[in-house]
Amino acid sequence: MERRAHAMLFPFPCSGHINPTLKLAELLHSRGVYVTFVNTEHNHERLLRTAGGLRGREGFRFESVPDGLSEEDRRSPDHTVKLYLSLRRSCGAPLAALARGLIGEREGVPPVTCVVLSGLVSFALDAAEEAGVPAFVLWGTSACGFVCTLRLRQLRQRGYTPLKDESYLTNGYLDTPIDWIAGIPPVRLGDVSSFVRTLDPQCFALRVEEDEANSCARARGLILNTFEDLEPDVLDALRAEFPRVYTIGPLAAAMHSAQGHGHGAAGLSLWEEDAACVAWLDAQAPGSVLYVSFGSLAVLSLDQLEELAWGLAATGRPFLWAVRPGLVAGDRGADALPEDFLAATRGRCFIAEWCAQEQVLRHPAVGGFLTHSGWNSTTESILSGVPMVCWPGFADQYINSRYTCGDWGIGLRLDEALRREQVAAHVEELMGDTGRAREMRRNAARWKAAAEAATAPGGSSYESLRRLVEELRVGDADADAWTAGDP
Ligand code: UDP
Secondary structure, three states: OOOOOEEEEEOOOOHHHHHHHHHHHHHHHHOOOEEEEEEEHHHHHHHHHHOOOOOOEOOEEEEEEOOOOOHHHHHOOOHHHHHHHHHHHHOHHHHHHHHOOOOOOOOOOOOOOEEEEEOOOOHHHHHHHHHOOOEEEEEOOOHHHHHHHHOHHHHHHOOOOOOOOHHHHOOOHHHOEEOOOOOOOOEEHHHHOHHHHOOOOOOHHHHHHHHHHHHHHHOOEEEEOOOOOOOHHHHHHHHOOOOOEEEOOOHHHHHHHHHHOOOOOOOOOOOOOOOHHHHHHHOOOOOOEEEEEOOOOOOEOHHHHHHHHHHHHHHOOOEEEEOOOOOEOOOEOHHHOOHHHHHHHOOOEEEEOOOOHHHHHHOOOEEEEEEOOOHHHHHHHHHHOOOEEEOOOOOOHHHHHHHHHOOOOOEEEOOOOOOHHHHHHHHHHHHOOOHHHHHHHHHHHHHHHHHHHHHOOOOHHHHHHHHHHHHHHOOHHHHHHOOOOOO
């Protein structure tokens, strides 16, 4: 019997997971699905402060569960590890209770029919099982990033990682070709993932990543923020292992289609957005500005900050740099920028703590993006037709950057050891008027059109979302009758 689908969504509590999950929530809601979006209590409070108005829409409610962290844990340098462990300890039971309708406001709320989780919270699969509803995972990376994360287990078993000693980080070992990952062209070992760079046989992060990715096999379906034309080979290979893969990206574009249906955008941010940067962009020439941002998690050493700053200064071009609190080691932000750098770039540099990145990338003044190749940032740039200078440093950022600069032809890669001369040279090559720059701009325009086509009615992502909503509508009573098949 068909009833209103009710999706309970729970992302790992950081921007890179919350933002795409929130977009998926909006999309599902725009297609008639009842949504309960679950944050940690800590982030719920933060979101209320920065975004306001989280409550009060028909069929879209927010709930929260405790993350179990003390204030001291929150300030600790390894707070993400603490958060991961603490969530596993303290969130499963309240999530299961929410899914079973035992806590939270209930009036007029239909029963939860499925749980949608992001990566890194696989314990929510148990909560879904306990509540007797199917689970879907929105894995927030590229398809290539997901497949590479799955294969960390084989890399470990075949002895590629952990590394024998420190010298392996710099002696060319990371250039070892890896040509046996189905769907992925031959790549450098170092590009498969940041997690291969460990010397520790028990490396916590490596184990967590491979376990979390492999646990997705327990879910009813896998949802990816990518589109078919962007990663066709790897998606084919992935479907041999995961029968239900829903490619619904780029989420930012899919959101525009949903807004066409009269729904609001998921413009939530854990930091206050600086609106003045958009006014500053309005005053700049088309295509002249380099946007610089390393997402919500990256931390630069003071040396790296200086190399970047002076590299940007040397270009002579205008740039907008998002320097969030905590971007610089020692919990520092813009206060760590050298005074003489600020003086040297005055008038052509705008430092914001945090911006409305999608709006910034879509702004006609922006002609290039210096990025850490986080997947959200990469897809937002693809959707805006903006070519990139890539400086990956963590997780899937290396493989994203490999595709950006290789197969997709829309980027230039900086070396791991940041040098101001290379920063300046790459930015110049990206933003200038060379044949290569023009080619990257042409490719970027082509990928933008492909992303728009995928999310427009009838496009591959649009249809994939439609199929996903159909699956969510099937009640758990019918779950046993489901058969694996091409979604
Ligand atoms: N972002 C933003 N304003 C900023 C910097 C980043 O809104 O000043 C957003 C960006 O649009 C993206 C997210 O933060 O959606 C970062 O996600 P990504 O996957 O690129 O990197 P992560 O933060 O996970 O490393």
